[in-house]
Amino acid sequence: MNEKSALIFGQNDYTFEIQKSISSHYENIHVLTLNGDDEFGFDLSDEWDALSNIVDMNDCVVFCILEDMAENIFLTISLRDTFKELTIVALARDKESSDKLILAGASRVLPTISTTANVIVEMLEKPIITEVLHNILYEESDLQIAQIKVENPDMFEAKYPADIDWSRDHGIIVISIVHEDMSSEFIYASKEKHHIIRSGDIFVVVGYAQDIKDFEKLIGSRCE
Amino acid sequence: MFKRLIVDWAYFLNTSDAYQKKKLFFYNLLENSNYKYKKYFDLFMIILIFISVVILVREVKSHVDDSLLFFNNYIISIIFFIEYMLRLWVISSVTKVIIEQSEYDAMLGNEFQVLKPIKEITKVKVKYMLSVKAIIDLLAIIPFFHQLRLLRMFILFRVFKLFRYAKSIQTFTSVIAAKKFEFLTLLVFASIIVFVSSVLIYVMEANNPDSPIDTLFEALYWSIVTISTVGYGDITPTTEAGRTVAMFVIVAGIAVFSFTTSLIVTAFTEKLDEIKDLKLIDDIAKIKEFYLICGYENLSKEVAKKLSINNKVIILEEDPLKVEQATKDGFVALNHDPGSIDSYKKLRINVGTQVKAILCLSHSDVENVYTALTVRSFNKDVFILSILINKINRNKLNFAGVNELFYEKKLVGVIAKEFVGQPVAFEAIHALRSNYNGIDMQEIIINDRVLESFVTVGQLENKRYRVVLLGVYKKSKKRFFFNPFDSIVLEVGDYLLVIGNGQFIDEFSNYLHKKGSK
Structure with a gap:
């Protein structure tokens, strides 16, 4: 996500919470109100x-967060169009509206009920x-989760990811690997050895900030 | 002096743990249908009753062994007598009445009046002795005096004692009792018909030499046999007038029969929901551990669905339509107000021992605060989780005693942050959370069995089982050790946090628990 601005459709x-959470990622964040009178007002008329x-x-990047699901789906389809x-x-809200939003062209859906449940x-x-996941996600402990792009695959000497002792060699734990074709694979997804590490693969790793930084230097760059 | 002794004796018994425990035990055994051992006692008594009846029937035409007769006449009777006396004992507290009276008199500065409590105690005990159940119990003991042959027939009263022990009979009688007035009306109607038709048939037939009806008793017998639609045919009217009466009785009989049937069916239909609820409450009382969800909304449905995979879940909801919906969705739902102490009493839910956690998932902070406060008013320890709808109510819910608050909007904010910041990592965590592609994150507790084979982290061999060991939660230090060193020593109560394919994790867990793995 390298966009500079974010638009949030809906005032609720x-x-x-979204504005507060994403404020560090964007230079400009604008909140647009449905049927508002000022320049930050919008309606669903396709204009x-x-x-x-x-x-x-x-x-x-646009966040469609209208609480009325019918309106939210209409807004999404209208923007995508x-x-x-x-x-x-x-x-x-639920699986039904989640499926409809994907059909309407949403890039990502935040399903509130199922995630909360x-x-x-x-x-x-x-x-x-x-508690551990909470600390990692909220960064309330020194532990972090990061995604790191492989730019220097030679150092792995054509090894399979599962054969490398990440935790002992680098002090981090690799959870999954996203290949160039964007197919994601858990590090020990099966007993078979599938994939040799290539340039462009993305590692999802958990570790302490310094270890992650050292690992980044070693294999590539942090992917934002 | 005598009065003083009585009061001292009453206080002694009232404060004696042994005495109170024994009394409570017998009360539970005899009267408390929720007591787990009562059903065994009831079964034992039912067996004694059947033995009695079998012996009575056998005795009619065959010789019965003396030892069996002795067992029937003495042992069973003595057991019934002991039961009768115990019931008389536990039905009310003598000591309590004496103490209350003595304290009352002391408060007013009067001398203790011994006669008053005796009168009151006698009143209560006699009232019990005159109840139908107690009379049946007493009559069931009478066959003890077996020398009087007629009294042996009282053995049949033992059968009536089944009312005490068989719950289905109790349910049936309660259903019938609910329609007492209608049945009484029917009985009066049938009695009048029987009376009038008996007299009529007697007047019409008694003087006819060909008619089998000669006495008023025969007329009455014929009337009852006919009105009940049984119609043996051993006695039939021969005159035209008599047959006219018969037609009248037959039509009345059909009316009485259909009325009776419809009454019983209606009574059962009306009581069906109540009977089902009672059965459900009984079933809930037997569940060892369950989650209690208060309020049924979309979120409750999702949570209940996920929790019920490995747990029992009970839903309390005030709105009958939502209860119906929850039942249709396949959950155990009860139409009771979760914000009322009375609900928990009626449902006989032991919050302290049975409930793993209470989840206040109503879409109203007001209701969640009310429910949490209600539960806290009678239980300080149970874990309460509540959702927060409006964040200005956070303090109120905390004040109401909620252990864990969940603010959905903040979660959405965090997810949005992860998504815009690290979409791949977000996907990975999301996949882990939703058990996507069978990849799961689990806790494996270290117990003595595991420790027998594995002492340090380095010995675990999780990699061989394709399982990622994220870290160890040390119970003694209440701290999570990420990526622990091989030399870290495991202790009972520690948790291993592992990520992997669900099946691989199971294999790994089995390997850890298998004796002599190492």
Whole structure:
């Protein structure tokens, strides 16, 4: 995600939290209100020309977070119709609206109910895992999760990822590898050896900040 | 002096743990249908009753062994007598009445009046003794006096004791009792028909030499046999007038029969929901551990679906339509207000021992605060998790005693942050959370069995099982050790946090628990 601006469609409780969370990633964040009167107001009438006055639509990510799912889906389909390459992140309540939003052209969907349910169940059933994941995601401990792009595959001497002792050699744990074709694979997905590390692969790693930095230097660059 | 002794004795018994424990035990055994050993006692008594009846039937035409007769006449009777006395004992507290009276008199500065509590105790005990159940119990003991042959028939009263022990009979009688007035009306109607038709048939037939009806008793017998639609045919009217009466009785009989049937069916239909609820409550009381979800919304449905894979889940919801929906969705849902202490009492839910956690998932902070406070008012320890709808209510929910608060909007914010910052990492965590492609993250607890074979992290060989060891949670230090050194010593109560294919994790876990793995 290298866009400079973010547009948030919808003014509600989610707006504040999303705005707060993504503020460090974007130079400009604009919140647009449905049926608002000022320049940051919008309606669902397909008139998106005014948006170009606010941000460069080619360098922007859009969050569709209207609470009325029918309106949110309509907004998503309307934006996709006008901006074919735009990154659209949409809020979905349940699986049904999640599927519809993907059909409507959303790049990513944030399913609120199923994600909330997953986290609540994890909290109860796997409290330690939840705490650890929470600390990693919220960066409340020194542990971090990062994605690192391989630019120097020669150092692995054509080894299979599962054969490398990441934790002992580099002090980090590799969870999964995303190949160039964007297919993702868990490090020990099967007992078979599938893939030799190539340039352009992305590692998802967990570790302490310094270890991750050292690892980055060794194999490539952090992928933002 | 005597009065003083009585009061001292009452206080002694009332404060004696041994006495109270024994009394409570017998009370539970005899009267508390939720007591786990009561069903064995009931079964034992039912067997005794059947033995009694079998001996009675056998005795009619054959010789019964003396030892069996002794068992029937003495042993069973004595057991029933002991049961009768125990019931009389546990039905009310004598000591409590004496103490209350003595304290009352002391408060007013009067001398203790011994007669008053005795009167009150006698009243309560006699009232019990005159109840139908107690009379049946007493009559069931009478065959003890077996020398009087007629009294042996009282053995049949032992059969009536089945009402006490068989729950289905109790349910049936309660259903019938609910329609007492209708049955009484029917009985009066049938009695009038029987009376009138008996007299009529007697008047019409008794003087006819060809008619089998000669006495009023025969007329009454014929009336009852006919009105009940049984119609043996051993006695039939021969005169035209008599047959006219018969037609009248037959039509009335059909009316009585259909009315009775419809009454029983209606009574059962009306009570069906109640019976089902009672059965459900009984079933819930037997569950050792479950999650209690208060409020049924979309989120509750998702949470219940996921939790019920490995756990029992009970839903409490005030709105009957939502309860119906939850039941249709395949969950155990009860139409009770989760914000009322009475609900938990009625449902006989032991929050302290049975409930793993209470989840307040209503889409209203007001209701969640109310539920949390209600639960906290009678249980300080149970884990309560609540969702937070409006963040200005965070403190109120914390104040109400919620252990864990969950603010959905913040979660969405965090996910958005991860997504825009590290989309690949976000996908990886999301995949882990949703068990995508069978990849899972699990906790494996270290117990004595594991420690017998594995002492340090280096011995675990997780890589051989294609499992990533993310770290060890040390219980003693309450700290998570990421990527632990091989030399770290494992202790009982530690958790291994592993990531991998679910099946591989299971294999790894089995390997750890297998004796002599190393």
